[in-house]
Amino acid sequence: MTDTPPPARAAPFRTVLVANRGAVAARIIRAVRALGCRAVAVHSDADAGAPYLEEADEALRIGPAPARESYLNQDALLDAAAKAGADALHPGYGFLSENAAFAARTAAMGITFIGPSPHHIAAMGEKTRARAIMAGNGFPVAAGSGLLPADPGEVLAAARGIGFPVMVKPAGGGGGIGMAIARDEASLLRAVARARAAAERSFADGGVYLERFLERARHVEIQLLGDRHGQVRHLFERDCSVQRRHQKVIEEAPAPNLPRDRALGIAQRAAAALQRLGYDNIGTVEMLMAEDGTFGFLEVNTRLQVEHAVTEMVTGVDLVAAQIRTAAGEPLGRVLPSRVAVEGHAVEARIYAEDPRRFLPSPGRLVRFRLPEGDGAWRIETGYREGMEVTPFYDPLLAKAVVRGRSREEAIRGLRELLAGMEIEGPETNIPFLLAALDDPRFRAGEVHTGLAAGITV
Template sequence: MFTKVVVANRGAVAARVLRTLRAMGIGSVAVFSDADANAPYLALADEAYRIGPAPARESYLDVAALLGVARASGADALHPGYGFLSENAAFASAVEAAGVRFIGPSPRWIEAMGHKTRARELAAAHGMPVGRGSTVLSGDTASMLAAAEAIGYPVLVKPASGGGGIGMLPARSAAELPAAIDRATSMAQRGFANAEVYLERLVERPRHVEFQVLGDRHGSVRHLFERDCSVQRRHQKVIEESPAPDVDRAGVDTLADRIAATLQDMGYDNIGTVEMLMAPDGTFSFLEMNTRLQVEHGVTEEVTGIDLVAAQIRAAAGERLADILPAHIEPAGHAIQARVYAEDPTRFLPSPGPLAVFQPPTGVRVETGYAEGGTVTPHYDPMLAKVIAHAPTREAAIERLVAALGEFRIEGVKHNIPALLRLLDSPEFRAGDVHTGLLPEVIARS
């Protein structure tokens, strides 16, 4: 097992990983930018190093600075968290080349799944259901229009090397396509330093269902069931739950088994999430694979009792999956997570500022990197906390989450709790009739 791990991230995920490292008896090293110098989770680490000023490109995305911390601290492993460099194959390779184990999939898997069109091709080659889409678009207007016609309108323009909903734009006709491609290309270049985009068939009112997997370095892969992440704003997840409500249970379980078997045949070797789109008719198609710990991993932990961070670390250290996971895992109850953001609750624009009051609820799981008196800066994602409620039934989990969000006290910044409560109280959500456009619909009629 590792003796000391650098946590190359910030906020809630840094706190989450540091907590598990302490429980495992592994030395921990935190990093911080000037903006996070007083972050409360730094107290959880055995050591903490400044890595630069507030802008992410000068701190959390500074590969040389992070490798310097690994060397200076004598760490033998690095956990990337999520976001930032967690899915950067070049970074993972640089970490390994420095003699430090990267706690995540091998760089080849990060590279293979990081480019969306190549990941779709790989999934299709191994028999996964993949919806209609194109290869990377050229700059030729005629070929772009031909690709869209072959797929069939409406289409969605998507960055080939990105995620998080950035640069995803619909086009419902040939007249709308060129402008959508130009804008998506520009956004992809700014967001991911790669202007490549491609097309997918736009499914109206779909559900977003993803499957948690874990592999080891000995050829084994298992799934830990699914999460429904359909409630989104601007293509970004806001509420996630497990198990998925109102689905063909046997069909979803069969798909989960198929995904795990496929990844085992392929040789996948650490944590990952296969994201699928579920059409209104119940058919599934492959969207992408995230080769890292997910923001919403906590709901899976709540229903399975598995510490996914610990499992990820143990797999990276070379342990066998048979020793990491119980032989049989059965989900217990229902878990729902709400992401609390410092943002306007109707327009969803970031709201940086001081946290004059920050009092999270009790009686539920709360993951956060903030404390009262801290400041939400404009330099990073404005997520304040993740509130996770677990109960024997979905109805009870919803009620527990509603009560917890009502108890949360935040002053000094705007926040999205009013929007979350309206969504959780909507008849559609209560019935499990969720889709990716539900939140805007609920807000529009409020």
């Protein structure tokens, strides 16, 4: 006698508008359709020929190529959602994914924003406020300042109180944009001026603050998921220490050379802090880990992360599906297994259209773009196909490649083989840098830190 199959679960939404582009749009569309929902894609004129549009049930034009006229145009996106009859909207990552006003406008239309509530997005979006909130909830916070005043003397006094070197950071942005290191008082005010200008230009918010800069720190983050019923669980940690221009390029899970009891301890503290706050969807607590092993809070990213796939590969949890289901009101007890464990090791590399030595964007036509097809142990996510133009209008991320192995060594070896087998002609890519990083003896030994990339030559 065979077991009776469980009853089919109703689709969490009827129609989901995917308000993004590229690899993340393709990833979300697949998850939406697998859950039985109708997926509607959007595109600018520059992305009219993107392959993920064919994977959606419908594709709608939202404007010209510049992001401010398309993917950052709230009116155009909400008009598209209304036209599609969407009852939910997934913002992906980047663009408007952490915009509290956009989340609130979406909800006001009776459309579910697939992400944290606007309250949490706003609370964590301003970094100095987020630092104060997490410190007040018993979480370790890196030494730093509040929002810097205009008076140069007060800026210098704040830096002296922290101790040089310091990192100047935009309070309302992310992605490494506007960050600048000041190693002494002579360079501090110049760094603050540069950071303010970049923050104003990129985020329409010139507020900046200071953090103590750690020379050989590791970037460790905790993946979390909350529901609308007061529960938050962690899905362990990732290490994202290999960075260029303060932006991640290689991520892995679990973190190498980090004892499991310490990793679990900080993950549990992060989950407890967000549960006390009533956090209600996907989020990531990002930290720096000093050489002495102490952790210091950096920020909470209130969205799906680019590197979510490494967590999926080692836990078996579909984070995008889980995010959608919790947004629809399902409790975590139904969304996640009662016990989630880490099995094996996963490493991800971001493939960019850029000069692999200076890390400058390299737009152009993809004359040849042949990527191996996934086999279960690894996967590649992209929003491009051969013949498309990589334009200067958006981030030059071409694809993400992630490999799972029984060991870290096996995962690194598999990722190296995968990258070496890619055939990309036209724009330059950072694959030579990625291969050099994967071959670096320090990386191989798990001796990773945020300054590692500076010592890798191509």
